[in-house]
Amino acid sequence: MSKTTGKTGGKKVVLSGIQPSGKPHLGNYLGAIKNHIAMQDTYDCRIFIADLHALTTVRDATKLHEMSREVAIDYLALGLDPDKAVFFRQSDVAEHCELAWIFSCITPFGLLERAHAYKDATAKGMKEPTAGLFTYPVLMAADILLYQPDLVPVGKDQKQHIEIARDIAVKFNSTFKKTFKLPDPYIPEETAYIIGTDGEHKMSKSYGNVIEFFAEEKDIKKQVMGIKTDSTPVEDPKDPDTSAIFKLYSHFAQEKEIKELRTKFEAGGFGYGDAKKVLLEKLLDYFAPFRKKRFELLENLSYVDDVLKEGAKRAQGLARETMEKVRKNIGL
Ligand code: ADP
Ligand code: TRP
DSSP, rough: TTTTOOOSSOOOOEEEEEOOOOOOHHHHHIIHHHHHHTTTTSSSEHHHOOOHHHTTTTOHHHHHHHOOOOOEEEEEEHTOTTTEEEEEEEEOOOOHHHHHHHHHSSSOOOHTTTTTHHHHHHHHHHHHOOOHTTTTHHHHHHHHHTTTSSSOOOOGHHHHHHHHHHHHHHHHHHSSOOOOOEEEEOOOGGGGSBBTTTTSSOGGGGTTTOTTSSSSSHHHHHHHHHHOOOOTTTTTTOOGGHHHHHHHHTTTTTTTHHHHHHHHHHHHHHHHHHHHHHHHHHHHHHHHHHHHHHHHHHHHHHHEEEEEEEHHHHHHHHHHHHHHHHHHHHTO
């Protein structure tokens, strides 16, 4: 891909975004971030920090700004290469909002009423749901379709939003003129749904069942040692496939190590505490180089800001191209 224009040289285009919402956890890493970074070698990737989406909940200007920069640091530490992927902040590209308005004029109300993020928030008794929360999927459709991607890698919980983006693209193309490509979700089965430390729900900040790999070591330890286990006696054989410890370990260990842990579980006599220690060690080991890189980046914030500035320029060029077609096709 050209570094200056961000234009694809015939490679498939990948687009994804992540909300700045605090420290990343293993669900975010395995379900989203790791795929985004792995795809930069084979696809033309456009990855952005969804700070406008975060505005649906965050109200503090300093916090929002810092959280966005934290996400940038996290991605760069985990291996995102800004020479390969176009990496930017959503609010730096005004076309996201412009296209969202146009889409909101053709999106049926009923389609958004069925969207689970809004339904869940109101079901949980959110006092004054905003219009922004309701139209969240419209902005997300604009995020996606502006960049004409082939694939959108996300966790399973985002699949409905991509289906809505496709519905909006179909509606636009048939109402006006064929303008948008229909993107496909990219959701690898093995990492679509990472289990949380309660062993019950998907790992999520909203369930408080997360392991935050960039937290302080003592906090990571607390989170790993806090994984909920059943109360079978230590000497009893256990089914590793029902254990959150074993499942999480399997994402980071080699084939041989996974087999060894499986055998220990199945033989019995191996306590959950021991298994947690094995998992903790594996996680600290796996994330050590990324943690080191993160500390280096924290000392070099002007580099991080420059990356985002450069990414914004490239993304603006791409977005402008699509918007010119959109305006022409709808008669603006
Ligand atoms: P959270 O649920 O903790 O608020 P987000 O909604 O911010 O996480 O998710 C950011 C990205 O990480 C999304 O693409 C989402 O699909 C993915 N993701 C989050 N939790 C998981 C999980 N437990 N398993 C797989 N993917 C996940
Ligand atoms: N809604 C997504 C999340 O919470 C973030 C997001 C915003 C996104 N726009 C997107 C993801 C476009 C993929 C494509 O994780």
